């Protein structure tokens with residue numbers, strides 16, 4: 603499969619898009635990490651203020667090692683902010699902290715896509731984990747050209763599709779978290795307008811990585827459909 607030029611055409615496009623998105627995040631983050639926020643509030647301070655403004659109690663804020671490792675843990679109801687965010691007074695730190703609070707707000711308000719995504723995690727882990735083996739077996743059986751191959755190919759495609767669904771449902775969750783974050787920063791008067799524009803750039807770049815993940819997954823799914831002979835005739839005939 604990895605010798606197949608078609609594979610590289612499809613997956614290569616996804617990889618390039620992902621690399622470009624990661625580059626955008628890193629450069630936006632590097633740039634706005636250097637710009638101090640005039641409020642003098644750290645990422646942790648900003649997170650605390652937004653939680654309060656939304657009337658959310660019982661969410662803990664902790665520091666975590668690493669760069670861009672920030673996340674909200676719904677099980678522990680804990681917001682974990684990375685080294686460059688937790689105690690840092692920069693526009694990038696404010697934007698990222700606010701985004702993670704966005705997830706905490708989604709959780710507190712039972713935001714539908716977030717609930718679906720959490721429930722879907724074990725499905726996607728299982729489906730994605732088994733899909734490669736089943737697709738390989740389907741290819742060995744001649745793909746969609748034979749009865750056994752077709753059943754295996756269909757099963758493999760459905761298994762892989764669970765991961766594509768996961769990357770798709772991640773999009774509204776991530777976009778909504780950033781939207782909430784920026785809205786609270788704006789209405790709360792925590793940050794001046796020009797600083798919010800900087801925070802928005804960091805969050806837009808981050809959102810791009812999720813779009814890239816979805817597109818890559820979709821291209822991979824499409825590649826399997828072609829390779830297994832569901833689209834464009836059976837390339838696997840020997």
Ligand SMILES: [Zn+2]
Pocket residue numbers: 701702705775776779
């Ligand atoms: Zn997020």
